[in-house]
Amino acid sequence: MKFSKPLCLSILLLFVSKINAQEFKLGKVSIAELEQKVHPKDSSAAAAVLYTRGKTRIEYDENDGFINLTDVETRIKIYKKEGYNWANKGVWYYNTSNLPEKVSFTDAYTYNLIDGKVEKVKLKSEGIFDEVVDKFRGRKKITMPNVKEGSVVEFRYTIRSPRDNTIREWDFQATIPINYSEFITYIPQYYVFNSRQKGYVFPKITSIKNSKSIVFRNKERSLSGGTGVASTSFSTSKLDYSEIQTTYLAVDFPAIKEEAYVNNIDNYVSSIQHELSMTNFPNSPMKTYSTDWNSVVTTIYNYDDFGPELNKTGYFEEDLKTLLGDKKNADEKIIAILNHVKSNVKWNNYTGYTCDNGVRKAYKEKTGNIADINLILTAMLRYAGLTANPVLVSTRSNGISFFPNRNAFDYVIAAVETPSGNVLLDASDKFSTPNVLPLRTLNWLGRLIRKDGSSEEVDLMPKKASNDIVFINYSIDPEGKVTGKTRRQFTDYNAMITRENIFSLKEEEYLEKLENENNKIEVSDYSKTNEKDLLMPITESYSFAGNNLCEVIGGKIYVSPMLFFTNEKNPFKQEVREYPVDFGYPFLDKYNIIIRIPEGFAVETLPKPAIINMEDNLGSFKFNIASDGSTLQLNIQHQINEAIVSTDQYDMLKEYYKGMIAKETEKIVLKRI
Incomplete structure (x- = not known):
């Protein structure tokens, strides 16, 4: 069926009008909201923002001049225990003598459905507290009472700031779905703010102009003629000005999902930011601010x-x-x-x-x-x-x-x-x-x-590859126990990270962590060189033994040749990647491995050599293996040449990792002779 353009437009306008007509009001939690077991569009969601509305207003105060007032009200549905943290809220504020901001919470309640009736529990004073963020900022926090699976919580907070030149960033997305998000700014004609949106989904924007006025109350004292008696007179004056009211509206915005190798997920959250560009007050020269870098x-x-x-x-x-x-x-x-x-x-x-x-x-x-x-x-x-x-x-x-x-x-x-x-x-x-x-x-x-x-x-992104060069020499006995030695050399960023890891723990704690992270091996004869000579590569050497590094099935031994260095899971699972892949720095992982097979065994199956190259010299994987009777020798190289991989290259990177992991997890099969 085909719709005419006028009919389509009518349907769209009706839809938009219904969105704008939605009435959300604190205290009006419905039984349907409390009965809801899962989010209708994201069954995995642990919680959801049912609605949130923020208003930021720059308005005149008799004592302080223009100030900034922000009011926010929010209602959140808790579906699962993993969502309990969404029943807590923290709002930071500047806490210095020259910039004293104030945050206050009100209308904070938890709602539960008990025997078909709505139970309403108010946030008490012991659930409200302040904490120090740093020497310039504090944070007002609340912990909502009586939170359970199925609860709905709601609250309101106000931020009063003497800063008339700042509008806080507003997020239209979170790590849970947001059903309805509305943000309104009220900016007097004397201020010009540049607004910027970020993210991959964007709100609907509308603006109107409002008429405003400021009434000034004046007080004058004077001496009346010749008597020396003082008198006081009062007068008022009025200043009319206009105000731009801008509304940003987002409906049914999906949860933003963490993905592997994301720099900072907040970089990709749908949000609106404002930066003061200019002020032009009556009887004052125009003043410009951050117009360019x-x-x-x-x-x-x-x-x-x-x-x-x-x-x-x-x-x-x-x-x-x-x-x-x-x-x-x-x-x-x-x-x-x-x-x-x-x-x-x-x-x-x-x-x-x-x-x-x-x-x-x-x-x-x-x-x-x-x-x-x-x-x-x-x-x-x-x-x-x-x-x-x-x-x-x-x-x-x-x-x-x-x-x-x-x-x-x-x-x-x-x-x-x-x-x-x-x-x-x-x-x-x-x-x-x-x-x-x-x-x-x-x-x-x-x-x-x-x-x-x-x-x-x-x-700022490094261009030189940081190396992780590994030498492994190990033997397998007929029962599948593996014993060997490893020498591992790190350069540049890999060296810096390794030094931080080594010096953050006592040596026995570090070795225990090394054993646990590498398939419960036993480590002995541990040594390191150049740990304090920062301009040199740092090297670790140790002996190891493990009883669960091979599988013995039907008299055959199955072993992944890279042992505990094997990459077993592809970190890139999403069908579509919305954010760049950020490795932090280019790197080269190189493995030289010598394997001595047990006496009385011979190789039945060996992985075949392989080379995987990505386009644009993004990276490469090389896998070579050779057999010399009782000894196997492997050379493996995994290299990524760019710190940041664009979303356009994601499919290629995903397939590269898929092929690399398939090859690394192939087993060598040894049989008795």
């Missing part, structure tokens, strides 16, 4: 706790003269200065691109935040005659900086410009080396700022 970085560089800190050198000059006395070239200077800062200023676990203590105090007290440490590093590199500049970074947890704004960044590193390219440095991590940064910073692009205020993008 150059204006953003110029603003940041001119902060008192950023650019000026780079000009301070007196506190370290004597130390640096001694340190650099015999250093002849740039590489030697870079390493010496990097190690000096790492040894003398410890990270206090606070991020940020502006100084907390200030470079002088941080150096003296030997502790500071990221900006304190890496601006000290940058200043020292400049003092040593190197072309060094700070690079603004958004960490993985902060998300990708999609558009120009000061809040896009939460971190700063140093870069030294050399004829062969930038050398990126971070002195906050004791295991980092030149161009091997902490994993938290590997987040696509950073922004380098020069003294003259110019800036440019810096690719």
